[in-house]
Every structure is written in C-alpha cells, then in structure tokens.
Amino acid sequence: MAKNHWLFKSEPSVFSFSQLQERRAKGTEWDGVRNYAARNNMRAMQVGDLGFFYHSNEGLEIVGIAEVCALAHPDSTTDDPRWECVDIRALKPVPKPVSLDAVKANPKLKEMALVRLGRLSVQPVTPAEWKEVCRMAGLDPAP
DNA sequence: GCCAACGTTGGC
DNA sequence: GCCAACGTTGGC
Numbered sequence: 067m068a069k070n071h072w073l074f075k076s077e078p079s080v081f082s083f084s085q086l087q088e089r090r091a092k093g094t095e096w097d098g099v100r101n102y103a104a105r106n107n108m109r110a111m112q113v114g115d116l117g118f119f120y121h122s123n124e125g126l127e128i129v130g131i132a133e134v135c136a137l138a139h140p141d142s143t144t145d146d147p148r149w150e151c152v153d154i155r156a157l158k159p160v161p162k163p164v165s166l167d168a169v170k171a172n173p174k175l176k177e178m179a180l181v182r183l184g185r186l187s188v189q190p191v192t193p194a195e196w197k198e199v200c201r202m203a204g205l206d207p208a209p
Numbered sequence: 210g211c212c213a214a215c216g217t218t219g220g221c
Numbered sequence: 222g223c224c225a226a227c228g229t230t231g232g233c
Contacts, residue, residue: 077231100229101216122231166232185215185230 071191072107072117073180074132074154083119083130087156093135096151096188097143104188108152109138116157116209118191118199120180127163128199131209132156161204174198 074096076082086094099105111134119130136153169175175198179189191199200208 075231103216126232183215184213184232187230 069112070110070115071193071196072111072115072134073120073128073189073191074117075120075122075187075189077123078121078125079123082121083156083159086119086130086132086154087159090155093153093155095142095153097141099141099151099187100149101187103186105138105148105150107188107190108150110190111138111152113137116196117154119156125163126167127165128160128169128203129163130156130159131205157209160200162202164199164202168202169199172198172202 081094096108099108113134113136115134117132117134118128119132120128132154133156134152135155138150138152140147141149141151166180169178170181175181175195178191178195179186183189197208200206
C-alpha cells in the first residue's frame with residue numbers, strides 16, 4: 067500500500083524522464099546515490115510509493131511521476147555495503163511541468179525540501195505538498 | 210563557468 | 222569529538 071511521497075532528482079543529460087519511460091517494463095535501479103539522507107529516504111520507501119521526477123541543472127522542473135517498484139537493495143554500482151537503492155519506473159509524465167520558480171513562488175511550498183535542501187537528491191514530500199504540486203501540474207485529483 | 214551550500218574526510 | 226580542508230551538487 068503506497069503511503070509516502072518522494073522526489074527524485076536527476077540531471078536530464080545523465081538520465082532523463084524519457085529514459086525512465088523507455089525502461090518502464092524493466093524498472094530502473096536508482097543507483098549512484100552516495101548521501102546518507104538520500105539513502106535513508108530510499109530505505110523508507112515501499113513498493114507502490116510515488117514520487118516526482120525532477121530535472122536538475124537543465125529544465126529545472128518536475129516533469130513526471132515515478133513509482134517505486136522494488137524495495138531498497140544493495141547498489142550494484144559499488145561494493146560498499148553502505149549504499150543501497152530502490153528501483154523505480156515511470157508512471158506518467160505530468161500534463162504541465164512545474165518549474166522550480168513556480169514552486170518557489172508558491173507560499174504553500176516554501177518549506178519544500180526542493181527549496182530548502184537544494185542538494186538532496188532523494189527527498190520526502192508531504193501529503194499537502196504532493197497535492198499542491200499535482201494540482202499545479204494539471205493532475206487533479208492527485209494520483 | 211562561477212560560487213554558495215553543505216556533506217564528508219582526516220588530522221589532532 | 223572537534224573543526225578545517227576538501228569535494229560535490231546544483232542554481233544562476
């Protein structure tokens with residue numbers, strides 16, 4: 067049962083939402099995260115949890131919704147047992163991408179990790195933030 | 210390309 | 222266990 071919401075950040079020149087969509091059937095290991103806070107967030111994820119997919123560096127906008135399809139497991143890109151990752155797959159693109167500027171301009175979202183903890187690559191999203199960003203993205207009701 | 214923010218490392 | 226140095230991220 068999906069309970070929590072998240073935000074996954076990726077540079078589109080490295081890995082974009084369209085690439086996530088292309089691999090939808092297989093799912094994609096969200097590997098390479100080397101930050102404890104981000105890892106702890108992934109450990110807390112459940113299969114079926116949903117998250118925003120945000121393009122950093124270029125685009126600077128939330129472009130889609132992703133779904134967790136495997137619980138945290140060892141990161142195959144390292145032998146270091148500290149690092150784990152989940153698998154995600156694309157659920158759907160959003161009708162209207164939500165830019166960082168739009169998030170910053172919305173008083174309801176001023177506490178969002180995307181604004182306050184700019185460098186964290188895997189972030190929790192509160193139910194209220196989820197609902198509000200979905201509304202801005204043209205997804206109403208929120209998935 | 211620059212720089213601020215911030216997490217990590219390592220000397221003590 | 223503190224803290225300075227260093228590296229990385231990511232917005233601009």
